[in-house]
Amino acid sequence: MENLIQVSSEVGTLRRLLIHSPDSGLGKVVPSKAQDWLFEDIVHLDTMRRQEYDFYVKTLLYFLDPDKIKGKLATINADNDRNFFKPDNPEYFNSDKVIELQKLLSDILENDLVRMKLVAAACAIEKEWYTTHDELFNLPPIELAKTLISGSTPSGEMLFPPIPNFIFTRDIGITINNHILLNRPKKQARTREALLVQYIFFNHPIFDAVRKNLIEIPDNETLFLLPEYEANEAQTTLEGGDVMMVAKNHLLIGISERTTVNAAKQVIKILFEKKIVDKITLVKIPNKRDYMHIDTVFTQVKRNVWVLLGSLAKPQLKAEDEVLIKAGLLPSKKAEQVHIVQFRRGQADEPREIASLEELLTEISIYDLGCQPLDVKFIYSGNNEFPYGAREQWTDSCNLLAVKEGVVIGYDRNDKTLEAFKEMGFETIKMEDLLNDFESGKRSPETIQNTFIMLPSAELSRARGGSHCMSMPILRSEL
Known part of the structure; x- marks a missing residue:
């Protein structure tokens, strides 16, 4: 397989990415553990797969690897044909552009040494016995991969908790030019998925060319000495949804519920020392579950077009209100504010504050991507209408791939967000209709422009992540 790892923007033509199709572990999330496993609700797995996520995979294939799907849609859509989507089946599409993590995991588990080390590490994390280690080591690689992901053995025994967030591959790492920054998850529920991905990146041949370019974030070296209440504040955690490669020399890092200042400081130090980027901007959003990562409140559509949550776009308190609050004439209220600080390589001790999210995104479009000031446009969640902005942000209106x-x-x-896209001149089309148009030749991925492709989402949206979350681009064309 050709080794090509390079991402220098959010909107360059997508050429290769990592995904994970919903597995049986999502069907084992129980109400009593849902929040511990970072789910808000109980999803219907078969609907999520057949009527939603499978459309996502077919669409990605049409754009990235059309030879794998063109002319086969009728066969693939047959009710009894699930083989196409799962790497343990002989009819699996097996693309080297739309890459399934389960396939990569199965590949590396063919190596006895890797299998032994990974099984030992997983058993240690999950506090399993030696006999369990022995049982897992002797599973065939394909079955072992499924067990490590779903938590269930081939016999149906639920050995580990599932890792249902594995479908959100954005969080496992981020491609920064020709480097890959590995994550450090905040929540215990994501520890095993981070372990699996580390083994994939360090052992699979598709990453051979960038092995020396894998970046691990060191933890606070005195963390283990701190009492628990202090250790929580001193953690070094980072997830990929808080990292955006917006231009070749400019990286955004969100400070959020999941990513800490300590992690951001480590990333700044490493990337500047290695001269990988010239500019890093920290975007601190309110620390709450509603937002989680910066890619839940804004993503990029074109060089000059962004979609974002209006309530975080600009400072929310008027100057006169601040005076009245200080004077005790208005009750103090915590306005939902975004704090933005920018660092430049060689001038890291002279950070620059940016007043608002809109100002930052405008600067990126103008100074990093060559747009004219009057051409920069914003599309707001829920068309910036109450209460639709917050309602639709919750179901990932700002989380677009x-x-x-x-x-x-x-x-x-x-x-309402779709209405805002239409008002901005975009076409909106159901994913199923677009696939049929591709198959009939009515449209082609090469010529389609200014389009919002609507992914069915009744079950996927319950998982609290959108199409941006469900992708880890490892190759985009340069703008």
Whole structure:
């Protein structure tokens, strides 16, 4: 397989990415553990797969690897044909551009040494006995991969908790030019998935060319000495949804519920020392479950077009209100504010504050991507209408994946946001209709422009992540 790892924007034509199709572990999330496993609700797995996520995979294939799907849609859509989507079946599409993590995991488990080390590490994390280690080591690689992901053995025994968030491959790491930054998850529920991905990156041949370019974030070296209440504040955690490669020399890092200042400081130090980027901007959003990562409150559509949550776009307190609050004439209220600080390589001790999210995104479009000031546009969640902005942000109206500049995938349920896209001149089309148009030759991925592709989302949206979350781009064309 050709080794090509390079991402220098959010909207360059997508050429290769990592995904994970919903596995049986999602069907084992129980109400008593849902929040511990970072789910808000109980999903219907078969609907999520057949009527939603499978459309996502077919669409990605049409844009990235059309030879794998063109002319086969009728066969693939047959009710009894699930083989196409799962790497343990002989009819699996096996693309080297739309890459399934389960396939990569199965590949590396063919190596006895890797299998032994990974099984030992997983058993240690999950506090399993030696006999369990022995049982797992003797599973065939394909079955072992499924067990490590779903938590269930081939016999149906639920050995480990599932890792249902594995479908959100954005969080496992981020491609920064020709480097890959590995994550450090905040929540215990994501520890095993981070372990599996580390083994994939360090052992699979598709990453041979960038092995020396894998970046691990060191933890606070005195963390283990701190009492628990202090250790929580001193953690070094980072997830990929808080990292955006917006231009070749400019990286954004979100400070959020999941990513800490300590992690951001470590990343700044490493990337500047290695001269990988010239500019890093920290974007601190309110620390609350509603937002989770910066890619839940804004993503990029085109060089000059962004979708974002209006309530975080600009400072929310008027100057006169601040005076009245200080004087005790108005009750103090915590306005939902975004704090932005920018660092430049060689001038890291002279950080610059930026007043608002809109100002930052405008600067990126103008100074990093060559747009004219009057051409920069914003599309707001829920069309900036109360209460739809917050409602639709919750179901990922701002979490869009650009497959090429101006062509994005997002959920079909956010009606007011879709209205805003139409008002901005975008076409909106159901994913199933678009696939049929591709198959008939009525449209082609090469010529489609300014389009919002609507992904069915009744079950996927319950998992609290959109199309941006469900992708880890490892190759995009340069703008």
